[in-house]
Amino acid sequence: MNTELTGIIATFLLTLVIAIPLGKYLAKVFAGEKVWTDFLKPVEAGIYKLSGINIKEQMNWKQQLKALFTINVLWLFYGFFVLIFQDKLPFNPDGNPGMTPDLAFNTIISFVANCNLQHYSGESGVSYLTQQYVLMFLQFVSAATGIAAAVVLFKAFRDKTTTELGNFWEFFVKSITRLLLPLSFIMALILTFNGTPASYEGKDKFISLQGDTVNVSRGPAAQMIAIKHLGTNGGGYFGANSAHPFENPSYFTNMVELIAQVIIPIAMVIAFGYFIRRKKMAWTIFGVMTIGLFMLLLPMLSSELGGNPALAKMGISQTTGAMEGKEVRFGPAASAYWATVTTIISTGSVNSMHDSTMPMSGTWQLLGMMINSFYGGCGVGLLNYFIYLIVAVFISGLMVGRTPEFLGHKVEAREIKIAAIITLLSPFLILAGTAIASYIFTNYGNAAWAVQPKNWLNNPGFHGFSEMLYEMTSSNANNGSGFEGLGDNNIFWNLSTGIVIFLGRFLPIIGPVAVAGLLGAKKFIPESAGTLKTDTKTFALMTFAVIIVLNALSYFPALALGPLAEYFTH
Structure with missing residues (x-):
């Protein structure tokens, strides 16, 4: 047990060792300062010339958002039609069929939005062409979209007063050429040399010890798995995601994948402080986020290492009972750490089955996604936290009787209204979506739907409610993980979660920008003697209190009906 805990401590420390200098590097990249990757400038210049982009053209925030939405809509149409017609396209050695329109709708929105919610099984649901040239491509560009949007925030506060917020296309391209591609190349090599497939060969056959013929899917997996984690995407090449022995062969690869999915979210926080020349603010934000991580992780570890009490009553040892739904090569501690970080950021990958975790573990996973700003996704985690900052500034200003200010700029009615709308958006999407699903399941359980609602839930009662709540929460948080007891590949869940994913991704980008x-x-x-300082421990505590109170008021009733009720009745 001590060895397992040492493993996750080492993983977190290695994450910081990489993320902090990476953040300083990103601040220089986006500020246009000299960095060692400047040898890529000719490549970038070629991309700009080919695309007709003038990076010297400055954009205001409206132009930034227009560029962002234009390119994302293009990807939506491109991917949708490839998914539908993939059975008629090349690089499909296993003969996987084309998707139905509702499943293609859900899948393409999910990958464009960096959510990667998968209502299909990876190796049997899509072809090699789709995996690489639609889904893996989108994992790069969706992550770069979030990073580019965050850099617009950086630019707004670097200068005292400005409407010139840089060029979206420059931020977008640099996010890929200077960050995502180099790191993905290194990580893909590490995975390939440790047993992850990276070829275009079809299924392999072998005879098991029982004499059965087993077909084993292969394909270009290592490439996709690298960007899946680095871009906080999370969509698995295989249906079992990183619990699959090809996606995650060993404890070493498990550490690599855990580190990969956290380094960019942390680095973006550090980059923010260095970019706007307020390093103390970056460390203050990082401190709040890290405290939030540990407040979710420690009870999660306690819950999972304690094992299932129902199994204990059957005479099964605590050590064995703690392995329910987990892989032997990782153990409960590494699985609990993974489940925590993958839900506080928007990765949503899994190395164990979340549906098998203890009820209180489900509570911490749900809370991580509901808060959605303890590190968060690539760029968007900082954008989400920024909304909490604005609310905290407003409340603090009311408490001391002063006009709220943030970094030398007055926060007035218009900004507060936007922040309030974005703050209320997530609870509305999650709770309204879950309420509609619960109503349909309860009142139309025997209706002749594509998949009858009575078959949605393998676990009725409180846990069944948790499964539906988790699906909507994961969709809104652009997370993509799930309680897999839910039958979700049907018209209702494909359409409803697709809409929630779209709104939950892009409105929280529009608001902060x-x-x-x-x-x-x-x-x-x-600044004067009466200025509210936003980089102090006191204000950090205030921000943390705002996060806790807002989320408790929004979500406690739903959590009480789901995982908390399950916990207290067993």
């Missing part, structure tokens, strides 16, 4: 753009354009107010 708009607020940052509006604040950046305002007259700069120099």
Whole structure:
């Protein structure tokens, strides 16, 4: 047990060793300062020339969002038709069929939005062409979209007063050429040399010890798995995701994949502070996020290492009972750590089955996604946290009787209204979606749907409610993990979660970018003795309190009906 805990401590420390210098590097990259990767400038110049992009053209926040949405809509149409007609396209040695329109709708929105919710099974649901040239491609560009949006926030607060927030296309391209591609190349090599398939060969056959013929899927998996984690995407090449021995062969690869999915979210926080020349603010934000991580991780470890009490009553040891739903090569501690970090950020990959975790573990996983800003996804985690910052600034200003200010800019009614709308959006999407699903399941359980609602849940009662709540929460948080007791590949879940994914991804990008753009354009107010400092321990505590109170008020009733009720009745 001590060895297992040492393993996750080492993993977290190695994450910091990589993420902190990476953050300083990113600050220089996006500020246009000299860095060692400047040898890639000719490649980038070629991309700009081919695309007709003038990176010297400055954009305001509205133009930034227009560029972001234009390219994302293009990807939606491209991917949708490839998914439907993949059975008629090349690189499909296993003969996988084309998707139904509702499943293609859900899948393409999910991957464009960096959610990667998979209502299909990876190796049998898509072809090699689709895996690489649609899904893996989208894992790069969706991560770069989130990073580019965050850099717009950086630009708004670097100068005292400005409406010139850089060029979206430059931020987008650099996110790929200077960050995602190099790191993915290194990680793909590590995975390939440790047993992950990377070829275009079809299924292999072998005879088992029982004499059965077994077909084993292969394909270009290592490439996709690398960006799946580095881009906080999470979509598995195989249906079992990183619990599959080809996606995650050993404890070493497990550490590599855990480190990969956390380094960019942390690095973006560090980059923010160094970019705007307020390093203390970056460390303050990082401190709040890290405390949030440990407040979810420690009870998660306690719950999972304790094992299942129902199994204990059957005479099964605590050590054996703790392995329910987990892989032997990882153990309960590494699985609990993975389940925590993959839900506080928007990766959503799994190395164990979340549906098999203890009820209180489900509570911590749900809370991580509901808060969605303890590190968060690539770029968007910082955008989500920024909304909490604005709310905390507003409340603090009311408490001391002063006009709220953030980094020298007055926070007024328009910014607060936007922040309030974005704050209320997530609870509305999650709770309304879960309520509709519960109503349909309860009242139309025997209706002749594509898949009858009575077959949605393999686990009725409180746990069944948790499964539906988890699906909507994961969709809104652009997470993509799931309680897999839910039968989700049907018209209702494909359409409803597709809509939630779209709104839950793009409205929380629009809100923070708009607020940052509006604040950046305002007259700069120099700090005085009465200025509310936003990089102190006191304000960090205030922000943390805002996060806890808002989420408790929003979600406690739903959690009480699901995982908490399950815990107290068993």
